[in-house]
Amino acid sequence: MYPVSFADHPDYYMIVGYPVQLTTIHNRLTENHYRSIDSVLWEIRQLEINARVYNEDDSPIVRDVTSMVTRLTLFVKNPNFKNISTDITREMVTEELDNRSKSKKKKRRLRVRSANRTEWFERASELLEKLSNHPDSQPFMTPVDISIYNDYLKYCQEPMDLETMTDKLHSGCYDFEADFYKDIDLIFKNSFIYNTRSSSTIYKMTSRSRTTTAH
8 A cells, every 4th residue: 555646535634644554664664663563553553544534434445454454463463473574564565466456457547638738737837836835845846866865766766856747747748637646646655655754854744745735
């Protein structure tokens, strides 16, 4: 489970106070962020809490997330569970692959070309300007400096930033609106993946900036 897509759910980050995804938990595990199994369990349970806060209790997504959380919780509590990083990461990857397989057809959508190119360009420009003027936008304005964050591409294979998006927009690279919103999602997705500590300044800036994209 990756960060929730703004294009699909623009109000998510205004409703859910503590966003967390399997990718976040996975990164924290590999970096030995958790000091105890209880800490892992707390964030795993948060997945279900968030799903219930944002979705109807009887919705398919709540049922799927509840089932996944139950499986992961039982796995972590298993007496044979020893390696807090390797063991649960393997289980989470298996769970994620299962979920992708089940939802693959649901996620396949046709992208619709904008009927009015001028109107679309103005809307996109306004959104980029709104994001750029946000007080927390500084980390997303220009490409990440790989010479400073030399492991960035290891975690984020598709870098994206507001300057690059603006150049793409003015160069006519966005033939479909979905591509534009995908790049916006990519900016925040990369930040959440690379900056995994929810208490960190950059993580909080990412969360606050993303709410700007909500209509």
